[in-house]
Amino acid sequence: MPEAIATNQTILVVGGGISGMSAALEAAECGKQVILVEKNPSVGGRVAQLYKYFPKLCHPKCGLEINLRRTKANKNLRLMTLTEVTAVEGEPGNYTVTLKKHPRYVNENCTACGACARAVEAEFDDEYNFGLGKRKGAYLPHNLAYPQRYVIDPRILGTPDAEKAKAACKYDAIDLDMQPEEIKLTVGAIIWATGWKPYDANKIQPYGYDRYPNVITSVEFERMADPFGPTGGRILRPSDGKEAKDVAFIQCAGSRDRNHLKHCSRICCMATLKQTTYLREKYGDDYKASIYYIDIRAIDRIDDFHRRVKEDPNTRFIKSKVASITEDKETRNPILHGVDIEGYHRYSNPHDLVVLAIGMEPSVPADAFPAKVRFNEEGFIVPDEANGAIFAAGCSEDALDVNRAVQSATASALHAIQVINRVAGTEG
């Protein structure tokens, strides 16, 4: 992309999740020039990996689709995928941003026919499914990926697979000679919306995520529940592929803990309550859900949701943070150990499957951040004069649900628009 297309009246949005897309669209629909850069081959972010949304239990894909339609319709918004920001210099109204664009090895000719994927043999862990399944070395990240264009995994370059993919494509879309590009842009304001990542469950040693196959995370559970996911929507135990009907949820896994993330990740209580409804949806009355918690933090209006789940006779609430997990060697059932606070009963409860309601941390760590901004202790960006015209949106600002993330995105768009209006005012 040539430098000329961005000016100091352009807004750069970093991160194409629900927050970045929302902020970019709000600004573009106000007539501002917007460039949206996304690190992955497709936009949508974490929301595209959810099966259903709380509180309404609608399908996230639906909300994304509306945003995609708005994106396609808007001439002011330009999207760059497989792109990261490596440096930011300058001041409000005049930033120089360095971008690194990774090659997709597939150009605009791609019709998403999938012939390349069929030709390639090599398989890799599917990132979209948190490694629960495999994908080919030529792949579409997921069904609803936008742009609808395949990607060649750089690991097949130089192998016969790369040539096979190229030969299979009837549209001359595969270009194995694409090179990484460094691009410098001038922009007036920046919206930072790189979102969150799940806390590394391996670090929670007593829970044995690294040792016991039937201990999984809440994000993996979302993928399992999705009919288009790696298990076709069935809740299966990784150890033996059997259906899990007695499922335990451990709250605050990695959150509210001085040994891990100090903050409350805020959405995981709601995520668990939501996930118990997946069990009812799949099994009717034939399941058991057990929620181990310190306290349930279903904030304001979503407390109704909490109350509804509490009325479900198949769902049990145990007020206790699980101390440790062991495994029954024979059945491979995880056994949860702890003491509850309602009577101080010591328990050792076996379950078919354990879901860790994993905490959220910022996806770009403070020490790797390409610009000077202020962070709080947890690594989220705090609004501050010193940040200049760099505004955080969504989960770059805090652990937020989609509703709040989008509110935060709109606010950041307004801030950015004000900066651009000031620049336009002085420049005429």
Next chain:
Amino acid sequence: MTDYNQQMIEKYRENFLKEVEHNVEEGEWVKMCMQCGVCSGSCPFGPYWEHPPQELFMMIRAGKRDEVLKSDSMWMCTSCYNCIARCPRGLPITHIIHGLATYAKRLGLAPKEQPTAKFAQLFWDNLTKTGRVNELKLGLALYFKVGEGLKTALENKDLGLAMLKAKRMNPFELVGGHKCKDIKGLHAILAKAEEIEERKIGMKA
């Protein structure tokens, strides 16, 4: 009951949490507990505690002074530090537990026949006498004063023999035994420490 105990009851009437905060080592941490239960669930001796740490902390806040201080729970702690390592709020649980035990003893409320408490006293007396632990005397005292005498001694005979063989224990320790170079100096240090401690308690009381 000692006068000291009565004095404290009067001073902190109805506010046991404050009493703990003022008089127990690391006691000011108690209010930080969020009752998650990880400490109780992580303690290898957990099932043997009458009230596990989490419950003790709640009882302190609920003002259950007698139940806490007379409990033998604090004496179950083996200082394994599992709870400290895992407490999500960073409470120095092991230290608080020992602090509570010490305070209970100071008040004269600690259970009299509690084996760990008895052994702790034996160990202290044994150590401070010569500045060196006399394994033989300590072992025998443990068997005969805390354990069931000859029966316990015989049960542990193989261990004793192994220790003799490995030169970890010396039969001549029964008479005299080894000591540190400057016992007088050691006793002076201990006396001074006790004096400082007394003053500290007096100041708070």
